[in-house]
Amino acid sequence: MHTSLAWIDYLIMVIYFAFVLGIGFALKRFMKTSTDFFLSGRSIPAWVAGLAFISANLGAQEVIGMAASGAKYGISTAHFYWLGAIPAMAFVGLFMMPFYYGSRARSVPEYLRLRFDEKTRGLNAISFAAMTVFSSGASMYVMAKLIVTLGIFDPVVEAMGMPPSYVFHLSILVSALITLGYVYLGGLTSAIYNEVLQFFLIVAGFFPLVWLGMRNVGGWEGLIAKCPPGFGHAWKGMTNPETNPLGVEVIGLAMGLGFVLSFGYWCTDFLVVQRAMAADSMTSARRTPLIAAVPKMIFPFLVILPGLIAVALPTPTAADAPEAGSQVVSEAETMGRGLIPAKVKADGSVELDSAGKPVLDYDLAIPRLLIHYFPTGLLGLGLTALLASFMSGMAGNITAFNTVWTFDIYQAYLQKPIQKVIPFQATDKHYLWMGHFATLAGTVVSVAAAYVAAQFNNIMELLQLVFAFVNAPLLATFLLGMFWKRATANGAFYGLLSGILAATAHHALTLPMGSASGVKGAWIANLHEYRSEMAQNFWTAIWAFGVCFVVSIVVSFLTRPRPDDELRGLVYSLTKHDVEHGLPWYRKPETLGVVVVLMSIALNIIFR
Amino acid sequence: MNLDIRVPIGMLFLSLGGLLAGFGAVTHFTNPALYARSLGVNVNLWWGLVMIAFGAAMYYYGRRAVAAQADPSESTSTSTSLEA
Numbered sequence: 001m002h003t004s005l006a007w008i009d010y011l012i013m014v015i016y017f018a019f020v021l022g023i024g025f026a027l028k029r030f031m032k033t034s035t036d037f038f039l040s041g042r043s044i045p046a047w048v049a050g051l052a053f054i055s056a057n058l059g060a061q062e063v064i065g066m067a068a069s070g071a072k073y074g075i076s077t078a079h080f081y082w083l084g085a086i087p088a089m090a091f092v093g094l095f096m097m098p099f100y101y102g103s104r105a106r107s108v109p110e111y112l113r114l115r116f117d118e119k120t121r122g123l124n125a126i127s128f129a130a131m132t133v134f135s136s137g138a139s140m141y142v143m144a145k146l147i148v149t150l151g152i153f154d155p156v157v158e159a160m161g162m163p164p165s166y167v168f169h170l171s172i173l174v175s176a177l178i179t180l181g182y183v184y185l186g187g188l189t190s191a192i193y194n195e196v197l198q199f200f201l202i203v204a205g206f207f208p209l210v211w212l213g214m215r216n217v218g219g220w221e222g223l224i225a226k227c228p229p230g231f232g233h234a235w236k237g238m239t240n241p242e243t244n245p246l247g248v249e250v251i252g253l254a255m256g257l258g259f260v261l262s263f264g265y266w267c268t269d270f271l272v273v274q275r276a277m278a279a280d281s282m283t284s285a286r287r288t289p290l291i292a293a294v295p296k297m298i299f300p301f302l303v304i305l306p307g308l309i310a311v312a313l314p315t316p317t318a319a320d321a322p323e324a325g326s327q328v329v330s331e332a333e334t335m336g337r338g339l340i341p342a343k344v345k346a347d348g349s350v351e352l353d354s355a356g357k358p359v360l361d362y363d364l365a366i367p368r369l370l371i372h373y374f375p376t377g378l379l380g381l382g383l384t385a386l387l388a389s390f391m392s393g394m395a396g397n398i399t400a401f402n403t404v405w406t407f408d409i410y411q412a413y414l415q416k417p418i419q420k421v422i423p424f425q426a427t428d429k430h431y432l433w434m435g436h437f438a439t440l441a442g443t444v445v446s447v448a449a450a451y452v453a454a455q456f457n458n459i460m461e462l463l464q465l466v467f468a469f470v471n472a473p474l475l476a477t478f479l480l481g482m483f484w485k486r487a488t489a490n491g492a493f494y495g496l497l498s499g500i501l502a503a504t505a506h507h508a509l510t511l512p513m514g515s516a517s518g519v520k521g522a523w524i525a526n527l528h529e530y531r532s533e534m535a536q537n538f539w540t541a542i543w544a545f546g547v548c549f550v551v552s553i554v555v556s557f558l559t560r561p562r563p564d565d566e567l568r569g570l571v572y573s574l575t576k577h578d579v580e581h582g583l584p585w586y587r588k589p590e591t592l593g594v595v596v597v598l599m600s601i602a603l604n605i606i607f608r
Numbered sequence: 609m610n611l612d613i614r615v616p617i618g619m620l621f622l623s624l625g626g627l628l629a630g631f632g633a634v635t636h637f638t639n640p641a642l643y644a645r646s647l648g649v650n651v652n653l654w655w656g657l658v659m660i661a662f663g664a665a666m667y668y669y670g671r672r673a674v675a676a677q678a679d680p681s682e683s684t685s686t687s688t689s690l691e692a
Contacts, residue, residue, distance in 0.1 A: 008627065008631050011627065012624055012627065012628075015620070015623055015624060015627075016620070016624075019616060019619070019620045022616065023611075023613075024615055026616075027611060028613050050611055159660055193611075193613045193616075196613050196617065197613070197616065197617050197620065200617055200621070200662075201620075204621070204624075204659060204662075208651055208655050210646060212646055212649070212651070215647060258644075372645065373645055373646055373647075373648065374645070374650065374651070375635075375642045375643055375645055375646050375652060376631075376635075376642060377631045377632065377635075377652040378628065378646070378651050378652050378655060379626050381624065381628065381655075419618075585649075
């Protein structure tokens with residue numbers, strides 16, 4: 001499915017790259033202290049931080065993955081937004097931001113040290129740092145693979161006289177250098193500013209796509225009529241895992257996705273929380289996730305609908321070959337569903353599952369649709385939007401990594417031993433230098449991770465699994481830490497460990513239907529089969545959360561609590577609340593929070 | 609910080625929108641077959657114009673904010689230099 005791009009398409013990409021790097025250069029002169037570099041000098045207005053908050057999450061996995069999921073499951077995919085993200089974003093803004101921002105912690109792990117102790121922070125910091133570089137590597141790999149499939153850089157590589165296999169290397173190199181360039185120059189501010197730019201570009205690139213697609217299939221009614229049954233409803237058949245496309249029942253969905261996974265991500269992941277911590281005031285920090293929630297609510301229409309449209313369109317047949325710009329229709333395309341082609345094996349034949357049906361390559365939903373509808377010109381914009389989404393996700397990981405590395409790993413554990421050997425003064429300049437170094441090193445490790453992903457796909461899958469286990473119980477630790485002053489350091493640490501163990505055990509003992517035991521689960525024994533992988537994930541999270549919650553409480557009661565005086569500003573009951581007493585009611589974050597949640601409920605009802 | 613993000617966003621959208629609208633206007637006469645895939649709609653022209661409008665608004669408000677910030681800060685900077 002190689003596309004032929006014209007000069008104008010490349011020009012659009014080049015202009016975008018120039019702006020992205022230009023912002024980095026323009027911000028360079030403001031990067032004087034470590035606070036400027038890591039925290040944007042706590043000077044970002046709420047709307048900018050808010051758009052960066054969702055844009056940092058809008059990486060490759062999000063854009064490509066949500067469309068793929070839309071093509072696979074239909075509008076139920078919107079649960080990730082309307083049931084998952086929105087309530088969690090309202091919660092972090094209203095109830096948790098006062099402690100993140102108010103405690104003056106520079107990172108999420110640092111909050112854990114202030115509230116609990118060093119070992120809880122160490123566990124969180126090290127696993128988080130490893131996770132960020134690996135996910136930015138995985139993101140880079142997905143992008144490079146897509147560029148290879150679409151043939152975007154083929155003419156460039158050809159013009160430079162390099163063999164076609166270099167397209168992959170060139171894609172990795174270019175994306176790494178540009179992201180490194182603008183983060184290195186302008187730190188977190190540059191990442192945030194570019195995320196806002198990328199946000200608008202993604203909307204500009206995808207809106208006409210959805211508009212053309214919807215016009216083509218005959219609006220919502222026409223779309224649903226052409227989609228498989230059940231694709232138009234988010235809640236229908238949710239009482240039983242066998243009667244809905246997700247294979248989940250309502251308790252697993254609400255508890256697993258709606259509560260543990262979504263709150264766990266949006267409330268504790270430093271990648272997004274960092275954006276709010278950079279806000280210019282407490283009120284702005286609290287508004288950040290709430291402002292972000294508004295576009296987030298509308299995003300399903302931009303990223304999930306393309307998946308449905310791709311399935312609703314007629315599958316190309318061999319007879320279509322002569323028209324549509326003389327592109328030959330391949331076997332993989334005719335065996336696909338709608339615009340989604342079947343997966344092709346290395347030898348060129350179509351991949352079949354155990355039932356003999358072709359395995360569909362859902363990840364190609366958005367790219368295929370872009371090529372289907374966009375003429376030269378707009379196609380350049382659409383592909384640039386896709387690249388922008390990859391880069392914003394990558395930069396988000398890199399900025400989160402350099403901060404956690406500098407403050408929670410280097411300053412906490414490495415600096416003193418090094419100073420014993422080579423005495424030096426740890427000035428602010430030193431940390432600024434370390435931030436630059438960590439940005440560079442993080443990018444290099446990401447590139448290495450991208451190549452590891454290309455070589456051994458299973459290793460990446462395994463690593464993602466490990467990170468999922470480590471993250472699953474975190475929400476319980478934060479909730480107890482922020483809202484229960486009796487929670488102790490040992491309670492938190494051993495709760496966290498048992499939660500991780502519980503997640504691992506649950507995965508080792510259950511299996512999604514139709515999978516072989518191994519990396520998918522049941523590597524000790526198969527005690528229970530879930531209807532889908534999603535159901536298994538949700539219940540792994542529920543178990544991890546539950547065990548961490550209970551163990552933390554039990555151990556806390558057995559250990560000595562910290563005196564109240566030490567916990568002021570860190571725990572709900574010991575912190576002064578009424579921060580915004582000067583604001584009229586309609587400008588208070590609480591009002592916005594209620595509005596956002598009501599809008600989300602309305603969307604759930606409309607698409608029930 | 610005196611770099612208002614709306615200014616570069618405005619500039620990017622003005623240049624990309626201008627490019628698309630210009631290309632759309634030319635191809636409208638030279639190569640109308642280009643728009644068969646986009647259901648006969650000249651999306652380059654129309655979406656280019658929308659992007660120009662958005663870019664112009666962003667640029668205008670960004671510049672206005674920078675100007676509003678610069679004016680009072682000029683007077684305060686002279687007063688601080690007097691104090692020094």
